[in-house]
Amino acid sequence: MTLLSCRNLGFRQPRQAGFVLEDIDLSLREGELVGLLGLNGAGKSTLLRLLMGFLAPSTGEVFLQGRSLGAWPASAIARHLAYVPQSHVATFPYTVRRMVELGRVPHSGLMGRLSSQDGRAVAAALERMGLERFADRPVTELSGGERQRVVLARAIAQDARGLLLDEPMAGLDYGYQLRLMALLAELAREGRLVMLTSHRPEELYARASRVLVLDHGRIEADGPPQDVVTAQRMSALYGVPLMQMDHAGNRFFHQERNEK
Amino acid sequence: MGVDQGLTSSRKGFWWRGKAWLMVFLRQVSSAVLPRGFAIFVRPALIRSLALAGVVLSVLCALCLGRYPLSPLRVLGVFGHLLHLSAGVDPLAQVVVMQARLPRILAALLVGSALSCGGATYQAVFRNPLVSPDLLGVLSGAAFGAALAIVSGGSAFVVQMGAFGGGLLAVGCGLLISRTLPGGGVLALLLGGLIGNAIFTALLSLVKYLADPMDQLPAIVDWLLGSLAPSGWHELAWVSGPLIVLTMALVLCAPVLDVLSLGDDEARSLGVSVRVMRPALIVLATLACAMTISMAGIIGWIGLLVPHVARLLVGAEHRNMMPVTALLGAGGLVLADTCARSLTTGEVPLGIVTQLFGALAFVLVLRRLRGGMA
Numbered sequence: 001m002t003l004l005s006c007r008n009l010g011f012r013q014p015r016q017a018g019f020v021l022e023d024i025d026l027s028l029r030e031g032e033l034v035g036l037l038g039l040n041g042a043g044k045s046t047l048l049r050l051l052m053g054f055l056a057p058s059t060g061e062v063f064l065q066g067r068s069l070g071a072w073p074a075s076a077i078a079r080h081l082a083y084v085p086q087s088h089v090a091t092f093p094y095t096v097r098r099m100v101e102l103g104r105v106p107h108s109g110l111m112g113r114l115s116s117q118d119g120r121a122v123a124a125a126l127e128r129m130g131l132e133r134f135a136d137r138p139v140t141e142l143s144g145g146e147r148q149r150v151v152l153a154r155a156i157a158q159d160a161r162g163l164l165l166d167e168p169m170a171g172l173d174y175g176y177q178l179r180l181m182a183l184l185a186e187l188a189r190e191g192r193l194v195m196l197t198s199h200r201p202e203e204l205y206a207r208a209s210r211v212l213v214l215d216h217g218r219i220e221a222d223g224p225p226q227d228v229v230t231a232q233r234m235s236a237l238y239g240v241p242l243m244q245m246d247h248a249g250n251r252f253f254h255q256e257r258n259e260k
Numbered sequence: 261m262g263v264d265q266g267l268t269s270s271r272k273g274f275w276w277r278g279k280a281w282l283m284v285f286l287r288q289v290s291s292a293v294l295p296r297g298f299a300i301f302v303r304p305a306l307i308r309s310l311a312l313a314g315v316v317l318s319v320l321c322a323l324c325l326g327r328y329p330l331s332p333l334r335v336l337g338v339f340g341h342l343l344h345l346s347a348g349v350d351p352l353a354q355v356v357v358m359q360a361r362l363p364r365i366l367a368a369l370l371v372g373s374a375l376s377c378g379g380a381t382y383q384a385v386f387r388n389p390l391v392s393p394d395l396l397g398v399l400s401g402a403a404f405g406a407a408l409a410i411v412s413g414g415s416a417f418v419v420q421m422g423a424f425g426g427g428l429l430a431v432g433c434g435l436l437i438s439r440t441l442p443g444g445g446v447l448a449l450l451l452g453g454l455i456g457n458a459i460f461t462a463l464l465s466l467v468k469y470l471a472d473p474m475d476q477l478p479a480i481v482d483w484l485l486g487s488l489a490p491s492g493w494h495e496l497a498w499v500s501g502p503l504i505v506l507t508m509a510l511v512l513c514a515p516v517l518d519v520l521s522l523g524d525d526e527a528r529s530l531g532v533s534v535r536v537m538r539p540a541l542i543v544l545a546t547l548a549c550a551m552t553i554s555m556a557g558i559i560g561w562i563g564l565l566v567p568h569v570a571r572l573l574v575g576a577e578h579r580n581m582m583p584v585t586a587l588l589g590a591g592g593l594v595l596a597d598t599c600a601r602s603l604t605t606g607e608v609p610l611g612i613v614t615q616l617f618g619a620l621a622f623v624l625v626l627r628r629l630r631g632g633m634a
Contacts, residue, residue, distance in 0.1 A: 014442065015442070049525065052525075052528070052529060053528070054524075054525050054528050054529075073531075074528065074531045074532065074533050075531035076531075077531065078529060078530050078531030079531070081529070082529060083525065083526070083529035085523075085525055085526060088522075088523075088526070089387075089523065091387045091388065091389065091521055092384070092389065092521055092571070092576040093571070093575070093576045094518065094575075094576050094577060095575065095577070098518070098576075098577050102518060102519060102522070102530060103530070105515075105519060105530045105531060105532070106530055106531040110515050110516055110519065110532065111512075111515055138575075138576070151526075158530075
């Protein structure tokens with residue numbers, strides 16, 4: 001079932017001539033793990049923010065379950081879509097548990113007390129991200145990668161049908177990068193839409209069910225990873241000659257060297 | 261783990277060790293009387309009770325101390341007579357308590373709690389723990405309004421209204437300017453506030469320049485130093501109701517502050533309308549601060565310092581820290597005002613006392629400042 005879609009979506013910064021994004025048509029279904037590749041500044045984060053409704057599109061429209069995003073109350077959107085930003089700036093020393101509990105705000109209400117169901121969702125999210133032993137520590141005392149895991153746990157506790165993540169692997173150690181991709185694949189298998197921006201085509205090849213390539217504000221490629229994540233396309237995208245090597249269902253890239 | 265080890269004793273000075281021992285003590289006490297797992301819920305409640313007891317104690321001290329010291333028994337005797345519990349009347353004690361000290365203490369309680377809660381709200385909304393309520397120009401605006409009223413020869417009530425109106429006008433200007441700036445968000449608000457602040461500071465200087473140096477200028481300077489001396493039952497009557505409502509509203513909005521302090525995108529992703537909630541909370545906090553200024557002039561540092569102390573005691577979660585902030589602010593200002601009127605034979609302006617003690621106390625708090633926290 002299509003959870004999130006957009007038609008003719010475009011975005012232009014105020015008082016600037018060129019479009020950051022242009023003519024984006026997408027239909028994102030539940031159960032999909034969608035990877036979004038693109039150069040720095042290609043508009044990946046802007047696309048996620050438009051899909052979340054944080055930015056008002058300059059052209060076109062975003063639809064959540066077929067209904068215009070603008071027609072949804074903010075709390076209802078939050079029950080359907082969770083968002084993980086590129087980085088979290090911890091201003092106040094909330095405990096890790098409190099940070100994850102905030103993921104239940106769309107369900108319990110801003111002023112409401114957490115129910116036992118909320119408590120279970122928080123405990124499960126903490127466990128999934130391996131944060132139980134950090135639960136009573138202030139987030140300001142955690143490293144950047146650990147904070148990122150806290151924000152991911154909050155998004156999981158939100159228990160939304162769609163999860164949009166902006167470079168979630170940035171700042172995570174290698175082990176957690178691999179665990180995170182496995183977790184996102186598991187969430188997609190549970191029937192959620194998971195969409196993430198990434199600079200790691202190999203990880204997307206291994207785990208994503210669909211890969212989008214964003215270039216100069218337009219979707220240049222959209223399809224299964226086998227068709228999209230190819231040496232030819234990656235070479236063209238990143239401007240570096242690459243060769244691919246397939247092994248045991250994985251695809252690896254290495255730089256083509258003209259050594260004699 | 262490494263992070264834990266890195267933060268052990270060597271870096272954590274006296275304050276942290278003191279707090280750690282206090283927490284261990286509270287945890288032991290709470291776990292001794294309640295089943296396991298309940299201790300975490302008990303701590304904020306225990307601190308709240310202790311803070312409330314501190315407020316009561318500070319009020320009792322303030323009633324007893326002053327140029328005419330009274331014993332606690334004489335003070336209690338006055339209240340006993342009021343409640344028809346005792347027959348004898350101590351006329352002198354009754355005048356001192358009921359006419360001179362009690363209205364002033366009540367004003368200090370209201371002003372202290374409102375300023376502290378306003379400060380905590382500003383810090384959360386602007387996601388900056390070093391922000392105080394004057395960020396958007398409420399102080400400079402109120403000072404300009406009061407100075408203008410003094411120069412115009414207005415009564416004490418007109419000066420109060422001038423301060424209140426001036427404070428709101430300055431914040432309104434700051435907000436309007438921020439709307440014209442590109443980008444929006446917290447940065448635009450900060451810049452708008454900065455510009456508004458500068459405009460009203462310049463206007464205040466102009467009024468001071470034009471004021472009669474023999475009587476109007478000293479009156480302006482006196483007002484700017486802040487004092488609760490003029491607070492009587494009459495002054496309390498019109499301001500106490502709205503101030504209580506505003507402070508309670510800020511305390512009740514505590515869960516919203518947790519979400520807003522995460523940042524715009526994260527707050528929106530949790531279903532909170534930043535565009536509505538942020539201005540609404542700024543308006544509530546500004547109204548509260550403008551009222552305190554109209555009542556007591558400029559009382560610095562309370563709004564900046566007290567939220568940090570509350571965070572130190574009960575953690576950053578606003579649902580726990582806002583009530584403690586209100587209580588600490590109330591008790592703290594009562595003590596500061598008692599010092600202001602008791603330290604010397606004359607009266608030291610309250611603003612000077614809070615600035616001096618606040619700045620010194622902030623040094624201690626800053627030792628605990630790690631990654632933006634207190």
